[in-house]
Amino acid sequence: MHEFSLCEGIIKQVLKQKTILPEDIVSINIAIGELAGVDIDSLQFWFPVVAAKFQLADVKLKIDIIPARVICKSCNTEFHLQKLFDPCPVCSAYANYDFLSGRELLVKSVSAK
Template structure:
């Protein structure tokens, strides 16, 4: 399950980013995961819960934004869903596409700091 190594990397990077902003703990992390990134969102969520223990993200939530795979057909200017398994054939002009516009993302897009103790 490579999601555990991905979750660990997300936690390490989010911790670095939070500390750079002067925050000691994190309440939530938002990540964008493309349909073709090879990551199972539920498995990533479970791995995140396991890997966060004992870190500055111990109580943090993981929000996963799923990004559908979209391809572009230059000859007819059509953007279309690639689907799973991926199919790069334009449904409009019946030609193969060579340009993937989205679907491979795996990035942290937001870190929510934990509220300061009262």
């Protein structure tokens, strides 16, 4: 159900933009980090339901996945983190890293007629 409220937030954010009329919106393009804690299937399921609630039933949701990139605080190695708390591939330190990408959820663009 978390994804339902995310869909509401995405649509409300888009509707705040006064440069485009709601009836002209064709698609909303977002980017989600692969470790952002968002269930993509659930988000795609709920989006049409929420869009219809805002009279945007024909609007499509396009999703790009941002890979999780981190830098190890122990050895300064930058690597792709596939699962939260995986060890560094160089020094084997666990969960001792800073995220560079992969935890965000961004509205990238809105396509209109």
